[in-house]
Every structure is written in C-alpha cells, then in structure tokens.
Amino acid sequence: MASAARPEEGAPLGPPPRLARALEETGAEGTGRTWLEDLPGLARDALRRWELTPERVQEPGGRSSLLVLVRGADGGRAALKLVAPGTDAAAQRAALAHWDGFGAVRLLEADDAAGALLLERLHGEVSLSSLPEAKALLETAGTVRRLWTEPGGGYPYPSVADRTARAAELLRTAAHEPSAADARPLAEQALAARAELTxxxxxxxxxxxxxxxGKVLAGERTPWLAVGPDPLVGERAYDLALPVRDRLEDLVAAPGGAATARRRLGRLADSLEVDRDRLRGWTVFRAVADGLPALARGHRRGALLLEFAGWL
Structure with a gap:
C-alpha cells in the first residue's frame, strides 16, 4: 500500500479518501461525518496520552478506521488505530488481548471510550495476497487455526446468529428492489441456508x-499475523467463508473459475476439518448478503459476488 506524506508537527491527521467514502457508502453520514471532522483532534489526544510521535497516516488504509504509524517515547515503532462509530472497539480490544499476539497483531494499549488501540507495527504493504495462491492458502489455514480458541467466560462478543440477523434483514430489503429481480432466487437460497445453519x-x-x-500481514516476530478483527462466537465454517472467495476478480475472469472455487472450498474445509456443506452454506450467504446490497448501489463487485455464489 502507498503511504501518505509524513505530517509536520501540529499538522492535522486527516482521514484517507477511502475511509471517507466507505463511511458515506454505509450510510453513517451523521455520526460518521461528525467523527471524521473530530478525527484529527481524537488522534492528537491519543498521541499525547500515550506519548507518541506520528510518522505518517497509512494509505489507502481501512474502511472503518484511521491508522497512524507512530513511534513511542522509547523510539519503538507502533501503530495507532482509531475506529469509526459502529465498530466495537471494546470487542476488538478484548479479542486481541485474548489472543495476546498468538496469530494476531499484539495489543499494546487501549482506550475503549475513545475507540483507540495502540498496536505493534506490522508490514502493512505485505499481506497474504502477495503470495502465490497455493502458498497463500496454506498460510491462511495456519493463521486462522491459531485464532480459533475458547472465548472464556463473560465474553463481549455477539453470536454468529446475532451478527447475521442484521445482514439477513438487509438482504431481504435489497431482494425487493427492482434491480434484484433476477437475483431473488439466489437471495432466497442464501436466507434459507442461514436459517438452517443457525x-x-x-x-x-x-x-x-x-x-x-488481506487481513493477514507480514510481521517481524512471526511471519504472518491477523489484523482488523470483528470478533464473534460461533462455528469455524463462518470464518472460512471469506477466504473461499479471496481473489474473486481472478476467479471470475479465469476459465473454469467455478470449478476452481469449488476446489478451493473443499481444500479449506478438508485442511481445517470443517464440514463442507456448512462452509458452502455460509459462503453462499455471506457472498449474497454482501453482493446484493452492493449491486443495488451500482458496484460492479456486487455482480461478481452473486456470480460467485451461483457457482456453489
């Protein structure tokens, strides 16, 4: 990923364009716009509180947070993350603390009220996406396996059923749009799959x-570490649904993409001892739940996701 210019002392730490666009697309215009306006001040407050010196804002960055590369008072490198409204910073903090650097980026400090997390510095420009597909698939399985742990008592995470209830509601709404007429049978299939799985x-x-x-970055203390969790509690098949559709554009463009996608699903399921039918069901649901609303907004990726879901 390219990086922004190093900010001068006292210069505003504004959001990258990708973050601003993402908040607008998700409809968080009121709280999102206020947060974007307040973001430079929020960043400066966190920098002062933890005695950090900013190096640069990471660009293009994420779609729900600002990431500032920083140095601590001791000269050590770290990354300051400020999460947008609607993102559960407390749940992220709890999950990262629970993993304690095993398979995931290490948490150094946290302020739930400010939505601020101080994280170990990783190589943000190098993810598993940079590897050949077969190697990336192997590292994907090895990394996600480390994260699947018992959540412990009193955890703050929603269940898979709770998390997907909202997605199912949005999918039902999107399926009634005139532009979704051809996709309604697929939407009904996805909703039926979720009902059976939950x-x-x-x-x-x-x-x-x-x-x-793209959520697994190169590290220094270990080769690959996961970032950006949206933690929840449930079955492993749910967590594998997005890796099945990694490199979506390449899959759709390639001859035999449907067969390749089905083989990828089978390889992931078998390597991690996950039920193939449950993985297929969650993969279809998550692809359609993401794809149909995107299609209604005129995004090309929406059509790609629906085509992919139809293959399975």
Whole structure:
C-alpha cells in the first residue's frame, strides 16, 4: 500500500479518501461525518496520552478506521488505530488481548471510550495476497487455526446468529428492489441456508469475523499475523467463508473459475476439518448478503459476488 506524506508537527491527521467514502457508502453520514471532522483532534489526544510521535497516516488504509504509524517515547515503532462509530472497539480490544499476539497483531494499549488501540507495527504493504495462491492458502489455514480458541467466560462478543440477523434483514430489503429481480432466487437460497445453519450450533469458538488474505500481514516476530478483527462466537465454517472467495476478480475472469472455487472450498474445509456443506452454506450467504446490497448501489463487485455464489 502507498503511504501518505509524513505530517509536520501540529499538522492535522486527516482521514484517507477511502475511509471517507466507505463511511458515506454505509450510510453513517451523521455520526460518521461528525467523527471524521473530530478525527484529527481524537488522534492528537491519543498521541499525547500515550506519548507518541506520528510518522505518517497509512494509505489507502481501512474502511472503518484511521491508522497512524507512530513511534513511542522509547523510539519503538507502533501503530495507532482509531475506529469509526459502529465498530466495537471494546470487542476488538478484548479479542486481541485474548489472543495476546498468538496469530494476531499484539495489543499494546487501549482506550475503549475513545475507540483507540495502540498496536505493534506490522508490514502493512505485505499481506497474504502477495503470495502465490497455493502458498497463500496454506498460510491462511495456519493463521486462522491459531485464532480459533475458547472465548472464556463473560465474553463481549455477539453470536454468529446475532451478527447475521442484521445482514439477513438487509438482504431481504435489497431482494425487493427492482434491480434484484433476477437475483431473488439466489437471495432466497442464501436466507434459507442461514436459517438452517443457525438452527444448530456445532461449536462456540472465538472467531476473527472478517478473516481473509488481506487481513493477514507480514510481521517481524512471526511471519504472518491477523489484523482488523470483528470478533464473534460461533462455528469455524463462518470464518472460512471469506477466504473461499479471496481473489474473486481472478476467479471470475479465469476459465473454469467455478470449478476452481469449488476446489478451493473443499481444500479449506478438508485442511481445517470443517464440514463442507456448512462452509458452502455460509459462503453462499455471506457472498449474497454482501453482493446484493452492493449491486443495488451500482458496484460492479456486487455482480461478481452473486456470480460467485451461483457457482456453489
């Protein structure tokens, strides 16, 4: 990823364009706009509180947070993350503290009220997406396996059923849009799959929630570490749904993309001892739940996700 210019002392630490666009697309215009306006001050407050010196704002950055590369009072390198409204900073903090650097970026400091996390510095420009596909798939399985742990008592995470209830509601709404007429049978299939999958609960493990190749970055103390969790509790198949569709554009463009996608699903399921049918169901649901609303907003990726779901 390219990086922004180093800010001068006292200069505003404004959000990258990608973050501003993402908040607008998700409809968080009121609270999101206020947060964006307050963001430079929030960043400066955290820098002062933890005695940090900013180096640069990471660009293009994420879609729900600002990441500032910093140095501590001792000269050590770190990354300051400020999460947008609607993102549960307390749950992220709890999950990262629970993993304690095992398979995930290490948490150094946290302020739940400010939505601020101080994290170890990783190589943000190098993710599993930079590896050949076969190697990336192997490292994907090895990394996510480390994160699947017992959540402990009194955890603050929602269940898979709770998390997907809102997505199912949005999918039903999107399916009634005129532009979704051709996709309604697929939407009904996805909703039926979710209903069947949430009727049983085969396991309750701590999951990353948004795991994919781009969320696994190169580190120094260990080769690969996961970042950006949206933690929840449930079955492992839910967490594998996004890795199945990694490199989506390449899959859709390549001859035999459907067969390749099905083989990828089978390889991930077998390597991590996950039920293939449950993984297929969650992969279809998450692809359609992401794809149909995106299609309604005119995003090309929406059509790609629906085509991918149809293959499975």
């Amino acid at each position: 009727a049983t609960e085969p396991e309750r493990l701590l999951l990353h929630g948004r795991f994919r190749e």
